[in-house]
Amino acid sequence: MEESAFKYPSESLVIINELVLPNDTNYFGNLMGGRLMYWMDIASGIASAKHSNSKGMTVSVDNLSFKNPIRLGNNVHIEAKVTRAFRSSMEIYLKVWEEDLLNQKQNETNEAYFTFVALDENRRPKSVPRIVPQTEEELLQYEGALQRRQLRLVQAGKLNIEDAQELMTLFDSYRKR
Amino acid sequence: MEESAFKYPSESLVIINELVLPNDTNYFGNLMGGRLMYWMDIASGIASAKHSNSKGMTVSVDNLSFKNPIRLGNNVHIEAKVTRAFRSSMEIYLKVWEEDLLNQKQNETNEAYFTFVALDENRRPKSVPRIVPQTEEELLQYEGALQRRQLRLVQAGKLNIEDAQELMTLFDSYRKR
Amino acid sequence: MEESAFKYPSESLVIINELVLPNDTNYFGNLMGGRLMYWMDIASGIASAKHSNSKGMTVSVDNLSFKNPIRLGNNVHIEAKVTRAFRSSMEIYLKVWEEDLLNQKQNETNEAYFTFVALDENRRPKSVPRIVPQTEEELLQYEGALQRRQLRLVQAGKLNIEDAQELMTLFDSYRKR
Amino acid sequence: MEESAFKYPSESLVIINELVLPNDTNYFGNLMGGRLMYWMDIASGIASAKHSNSKGMTVSVDNLSFKNPIRLGNNVHIEAKVTRAFRSSMEIYLKVWEEDLLNQKQNETNEAYFTFVALDENRRPKSVPRIVPQTEEELLQYEGALQRRQLRLVQAGKLNIEDAQELMTLFDSYRKR
Amino acid sequence: MEESAFKYPSESLVIINELVLPNDTNYFGNLMGGRLMYWMDIASGIASAKHSNSKGMTVSVDNLSFKNPIRLGNNVHIEAKVTRAFRSSMEIYLKVWEEDLLNQKQNETNEAYFTFVALDENRRPKSVPRIVPQTEEELLQYEGALQRRQLRLVQAGKLNIEDAQELMTLFDSYRKR
């Protein structure tokens, strides 16, 4: 069976909701960062499997910051979808909200980019469908993915910064903020 | 009781060993990235508490990549220590090895930087002792911490890249690799 | 702050995705029924809290059958929403799919009705907004809720079957199948 | 080795005691319904395996209600035994008590009927020994099992209510309460 | 409310059944010793609470050996009851069987003695009822408890071996085996 040559980001959308239980919390009764990253990794794994029709594993996690603590008893709402696919790897964008169920408030707490690689049954990288962005936001994510990938390669020492054209554009964008 | 004005990095060193059990693994029998990040967060939390004599919470995790998969039944060895302290936040450097117990081999699998903030009992940021590096490696980590901090701030949109002197040095170092 | 007198079913919609890990499975490598019910209960709890702006607890679970086994490594997709609210209790309808990520197939595996009661801070039942169904399916669920409630009351010995008008209609529907 | 053609209900009796720990509890410090169902499913699985000398899986759970909340730190006492066996399926009756260890009080909190099917190594239904009830209570459970089975089949749309002779008797019993 | 001055061992009997799941097992698919000790500790805690009408904590565990491995998918059956009470502490005797459900075989795998102390709400030791043994086996356990207690005290350096009259009897019993 031939696989589709491309997919839309929305085809890989995964929504996860988790209740913050006592063992997920730190000394202050807030969700531990590590527990949230565990859930984000699960969500990324499902999203990348939906895009690639294959299992995979985590390659990297981009710089990620924790803006607001999430309280015991509240709901963690995570949305993940693939922004761009390379040969066998995929970048997944995640957004996390805390839902205070009593007051019906949603606070955005995190954004993150995870990278997964698709593997075949022999654990070898396997090519994946291209992404065709549909919405304006998806297009921005798609274009930014190249810059972020170069930053990862530069940080990993695998790419000379002068060859990272797209990354230069990113730095320019920082300058203009 | 007055707290010490500074501490050495070695005073916050934390060593964690965890056996990879079935529920920690993905479809391929390898440790899930999210589970490893959970353990790294616990290690960072203990290291930062040792430095600050206080509990804290995760502020951010720097770009982190997973080089080699860690197999079911092997041992995960994590070392964490504080590289530098700012007013109330601390950068923690982590190094992770897989130990193949049958063949007595150690593979380095990850390096990471976590940032924690120390909180007092009212959950308000609390000042922490300075770090005085002792070894050459600690000194390099200490100096690099400033660059990494600026990169976090620039990426979070809280610092203009032109004001990030140390970061420019980082970019230069990328150029020279 | 006055609460809204009614809500739509869609306002309580909760989506949960869980990866089936080794410890969730039985001797045959299939998801244990009890583990699925645990996740369904969490989903119901979040849905009822979204509708009622309050925490609550499980009152009852209707007869529930397991059609198809869910395999290790696959994704469990659960959707839950409130079908009808009574004074302080709410009926939640859940639908469960197994997603075979490798073959991109979705199998429906379960349907269920959970009932939750909303509690105030003193653990006393608290009145909740009415439900106003919007779609045809929501209307059918809304109407059926009365019958199902009478069946629960009859089965609990709290209602005489001859007083259960709506239930009689249910039995008639069985006759006509 | 030939297996016995019948067994007594007492041969499948399983007793489970579980301490309610923090992570088992909801916002109010009471045992979550889903966690209790998880334990009931485990108990049913062991009881059905004792009767059938084989592993199996959950087929269905009858309507089940939660009468009294079970508190953090208390003991959950579950008893399960097979009431009747059909070709390859078995109905298991469960009774649940909360034990308040400090005051030595036992409160009955749940009754339930689970149905399991016995499977052979190839995951195919396997015939199981008949049940021979010994006590009066076991006889009542044995006879009621037929009615409950018909109700399950009718609710699943697999049996016309007019062909459900035993179920009619059940409805009559409701009328007379 | 005055508490009873004594109780029978049977009043504290606790039965626990646990299914061995993947995460409970070691590299060879056998139950990990530490997981079994965890369950034994829970059983001891419930037994001692039943005897003392109070919560308590683990004081010590006697020398304990693991005779036969317990396999994944089998049932662990634990029975625990108080053998003798001292001022505020209680000795609990535990016996553990593996149940091979497919072949209906029971193998005894462990015996153990745990000691718990009863605590009041202020975490201070609290006096507990005496034990009155009823069966011959309970009487033997009751008498042996004194010797085992002296061995614990000698091993902890809290009792001179020459003052341990009962322990000498124990050593004699070893000589006669």
Next chain:
Amino acid sequence: MEESAFKYPSESLVIINELVLPNDTNYFGNLMGGRLMYWMDIASGIASAKHSNSKGMTVSVDNLSFKNPIRLGNNVHIEAKVTRAFRSSMEIYLKVWEEDLLNQKQNETNEAYFTFVALDENRRPKSVPRIVPQTEEELLQYEGALQRRQLRLVQAGKLNIEDAQELMTLFDSYRKR
């Protein structure tokens, strides 16, 4: 590849740090004894694997007492190393501290001896390298191991107390305390 005929105790040293989370604690907010034994068993398993280059399983745990409770939110620090190896079994010495991170205090809470046996891939006992103690403390542990082994064998009814020469020396040491 020939394995070394001996190893030093320090080659098997394992350090574990675990944060005490809500689900690890009993009614009084202290670490449950069973949970600590679980972690000690994991540490022993890693230490014995480091010494033997093979997986193994728990054979026995010597009498072990819990001196000081460990509080929720504190750190448990465990050190384990092999004291002596017999044909295929190894004695592991463990020491446990509670670290009160806020006050930077360390309390010793437990000492213990675990025995593990090394197994080959067919689950058969496998010979292990000898131990050569290096420090004075290691030498004392090494010599004491023989006595403790005899006590285990006598308690298990596998050795006549009169043939236990080393054990007699142990009893003498008790007399002189």
